[in-house]
Amino acid sequence: MVALPPLEQYSAESGGAVSTVVEALARQWTSRGHDVVVLSHQTETPYLTGEVRLLRYHLPERRPVHRLVLSSVRRVRRYDWPVYSTYLREVQQHVRRVRPDWLLLHNDLAMPALHGLPSNTKVGLTLHNSAYSRSPTRAGTSIRSCTVVTAVSAFIAKETEARFHLPSQQITVLHNGVEVGLYSGSRRKVAADEPLRVAVLGRLLPDKGAHVLLQAVDLLRSRGVTVVPTVVGSPRFVRSTGDGDDPYVRQVRADLDRLGGQHVPHLGRLDVSRLLAEQDVVVVPSLFDDPFPLVSYEGMASGCAVVVSDRGGLPEAAGDAGLVVPWGSSVALAEALEHLSKDRADLVRRQEAGLARVRKRDWSAVADRWLELLAAVPS
Secondary structure (H helix, E strand, O other): EEEEEOOEEOOOOOOOOOHHHHHHHHHHHOOOOOOOOEEEEOOOOOOOOOEEEEEEOOOOOOOHHHHHHHHHHHHHHHHOOOOHHHHHHHHHHHHHHHOOEEEEEEOOOOOHHHOOOOOOEEEEEEOOOOOOOOOHHHHHHHHHHHOOOEEEOOHHHHHHHHOOOOOOOEHHHHHOOHHHOOOOOOOOOOOOOOOOEEEEEEEOOOOHHHHHHHHHHHHHHHHOOEEEEEEEOOOOOOOOOOOOHOOOHHHHHHHHHOOOEEOOOOOOOHHHHHHHHHOEEEEEOOOOOOOOOOOHHHHHOOOOOEEOOOOOOHHHOOOOOEEEOOOHHHHHHHHHHHHHOHHHOOOOOHHHHHHHHHHHOOOHHHHHHHHHHHOOOOO
C-alpha cells in the first residue's frame, strides 16, 4: 500500500512529482504480479494504471470551523502538514482494513512514530525533499523506526542524516527514473545557423529560476547570439484563469514577449513530451536545493541537452551528460548556452550522452531496485 501525502492527487493533471513517482512505480510493480493499493486525496481525473487499486481518503471541506479546529490540532500536536490529523486517521483506517505487507509513505515524518498501524505491516519512507519538521524528535524517531528509508538523491540523504543525527548511510539513495518510452528519444535536427530552442519547465515560481534564463537570453541578444526561450508552467499544479494576476507570471510573460519567446501554462505529461520534442536544451535554473527534479531526466529522454544549477541533487541528475552552472548566475548560464549554440558538435554529444544516461534509468530499473530492498527485509 502506498499513501500519497495530504492534498497530493493521483493524477497526471493535478498531481505533482510524488504522484508521478508513485504512479510509475505502481505500474511497474503490478506488471510483475504484485498487489498494489494507492491511497490518494480524492481527484476527478485519477491515473488509470493497470491493476492498481485506488482508494480515496476524504479530507474535510474547507469551512472556517474546520480550518480553525484543524489548525488548533496542528499547533498542539506540531504536525507538519495542514489537515494532517484527518489524513492520519483515514490512512490508519485503510491500513487496518487492507492489512498490507508494506505501507510506503512519502515525506511523512510523523506517522511512523505514532501508534495505530498493525504490527505486521512494515513501513517504508521516501524523502523527496529536504526534511524539516515542527517536531524534530518525532521526525528522528519516525525515520529510525522505518524498515526501509530512501531518498531521491545523495544530497537529501546526507542532509537528513546530519539534521536528525542519524547513522551514516542509514538512508538508501534511489534516484528518480523516467518513462523513456513516453518521450521522443531522438534529438531535433537543428541547422547550423538556426537559433537554439531552450525550455524551462516547472511550477512558475521565483525559486524555480525561469527569470534567470530570461536574463541570460537577454544578455546573449546583446552579444548577437539568438536563443528562443519557452517557459512551461503555472504557479499551481493545474492551469488557472487567474495565473495572469500573479506578478511573477506577468513579468515572465512580458519578458518572453520582448525576447520572442512563449509561455505555456501547466501541461499534462503527454503534452510535455510533445513540447520537449521540439526543444534543443532544457534548463533547470533552480535557486534552491532542488532535490532531484523529474524534468532533468525528461529533457534527456527527449533528446535535449540539459543545463542545471549547482543546487541540491541537480548535479547528480545531470551527471557527466549535463552542464552545471552556479545558481542564480545569468552570466554563467548565458556562457553555457552560448557554448552550446556555437559548438554544435558538443551540443549533439551532450544530447546523445543524456539519452544514453536515462535509458539506464527507466522506471523499470528503479522498480526492480525497490523490490530488492523490500525482499531483503526478513519476513
